[in-house]
Amino acid sequence: MKEVILIKDGELSLKGLNRRNFEDKMVSTIRRRLKDLGEIKITRAQSTIYVEPQSEEFDFEEALDRVGYIFGIAAFSRACVCQKNMDDILLKAKTYLISTLSQVKSFKVEAKRADKAFELKSPEICREVGGAILSACPDLKVDVHNPDIVVNVEVRDYAAYIRAGQIKGAGGLPVGTSGRAQVLISGGIDSPVAAWTMAKRGLTLNAIHFASPPYTSARAEQKVKTLLSKVAKYSGTIKLAIVPFTEIQEQIARCCEEDYFTLIMRRMMMRIACRVSEKDECLGLITGESLGQVASQTLPAIAATDEVCSLPVFRPLIGMDKEEIITISRHIDAFETSILPYEDCCTVFTPKHPHTRPKPGQCSQAEKGLDIESLIERAIAGIEYSFIE
């Protein structure tokens, strides 16, 4: 029995003349992510993408799992291909779904006819297919209000398809259609969620992490890599820059007023991130800040860090509560890694009473004692790059 994966694109169908670019991007992503599972043929029609495996050994389960991580997809399903006549549809309805139907008690059939010339109307298709399934599985009951499973029959231009329900896709826009941005990643709960949220809007991701050995450990770096690998399942490969940050933190602690420590540290991070972005062709920064969550995330503090930043900064979590952020964190399977208890560069040298309402200009006054330029140069020279799959 021939099977396909049917993929419905989401927001893309609202696009105008450039819709094709978005679809091309999505098709190439699908092709790349499924490449090692065997040869496939991909076709498009009526805002549906058809993935047809060309070999018997194609691992459908694995393919469906991977499709669930591709942004730009509203819904997808595994379906059986039928010839466009009722005999073939009924024959396959009886056999194709038998193992799925044997696990449930009730079902209903929904039919859709894109081809209005087809011999039967939708309600008639439903009735006939329902009857065929009942004759094959006499223990099943039809329940139109609250069925365990919905069997869909779609009659399209070239073939008809039978499937059992569909799976909700990852939504958003295909990665790469919105350009490239760099996420500042710490190892906490928020930054991976911010990265995922922006990748969902079509951004390709780079990441930058500030490490402070010996205050922070190899485990903290590994944690960041693990977190990024969770995001990379959706976004594709992420280029990660690990910046040595110890000297800068020690210098700030030595030369600046304690209350300003966190603010100045954030400003140094932003400066370095902007430089690295320029080098790696990122047009924006992404942070996991949420307004008022900690001392450095008040409005005046954010204004003080943005003073030194030449790029747009996306803060997708700015209006979210911790609970909402944790929900997404769990959804992308990052939460359990995020709460592993390792020191990160933000938790060492924390001031007792951090400044939460810096006035404009106060920060630059406070960081006067630092040789900012040479500190940044040395940090950037020490960057180690890796690629997270």
Added chain:
Amino acid sequence: MIYLDNSATTKPSDSCISEINRCLKENWGNPSSLHIMGFNAEMAVNEARNKVARLIKARDDEIYFTSGGTESNNTAIFSAAYSKSKQGKKIVTTAIEHPSVLEPMKRLENEGFEIIRLKPSASGKVSIEDIEKTIDAQTVLVSIMLVNNETGATQPVEAAARAIGRNAPYALLHCDAVQGFGKIPIDVSKLGVDLMSISGHKIHGPKGIGVLYKKKSVNLKPLILGGGQEKNLRSGTESVPLIMGLGGATDDLKDVAKNLEKMKELNLAARKILLDTGIVLLNSDDECLPYILNISVPGYRSETLLHFLENKGIYVSSGSACSKGKGSYVLSEMGLDSKRIDSGLRISFSRFNTVCEIEKLAKALIDATAVLRKAK
């Protein structure tokens, strides 16, 4: 030496030995230590975890290292039964499970649980109909082995998963997969199990290491308390050398499906060669896992035959290695006659066995019976 007792244990593979060696010499830190030695040991443990996870298509965080199949079975059964006892006290299992399942069941029975033990047919298989009939809304745990250790009969675990899906909203499904892991392709989500036991030394890994697969959504109370290792399910410093050894052994398995195809050929040849002796009856039907072939040589006691073969450098088992000479309860549950039970031998293969070795076994059996006949 001809080693045909691979369901008892297997020869450690090259990578298994080299990984253990590497660990003991270079990577002997405690994974819980915060310093780099601890980090390196933790990374090695997680690498092995990933290898096992990939082999059964599970997530890394669903793999828990234990001391072996017996501990995995005990943890799974006791923890599942106690955590579900508020919802019901009915447990469904089979009469042909390994003692590390049967004995915990006995204790649970004494503690007030209702234990239903399904009997196999003459082929050694529990029937799908019995499973479907027995599993109901009161059932809280179903424990069915994937492959029987004495006959190789594969059990309908998937059918149990389907029956649970339909009729038993509170039941967990545990599977003792010790004899199936690394021998047949396993996909835990297709199999539909919540808990699954695995042992290292049946797949050319070291003894003393096993795995409990626990589906992410299932919560279990640990039996062993302490430092909270293995996400609190199994405290005790991880046995890094054995874990790395198991990782090495899974590397050496390479392609499980391909190995199985080869084993089918070997098993088919063995059946023919042994039947051609005219003195052997086969107790494993041809649907059994080809790694195991249970035979009887009616008229000659298992243990006597075993020692005769041993004299010729051929190692097999009477029943399972664990039953040490007692008549096989598995064969007797299958309804075989006592002559056949008393003369049962388990031949179990590995990828290192050859047809030539089986020819030698057949010849040795003929010689043994000739000598024993005279002695009668």
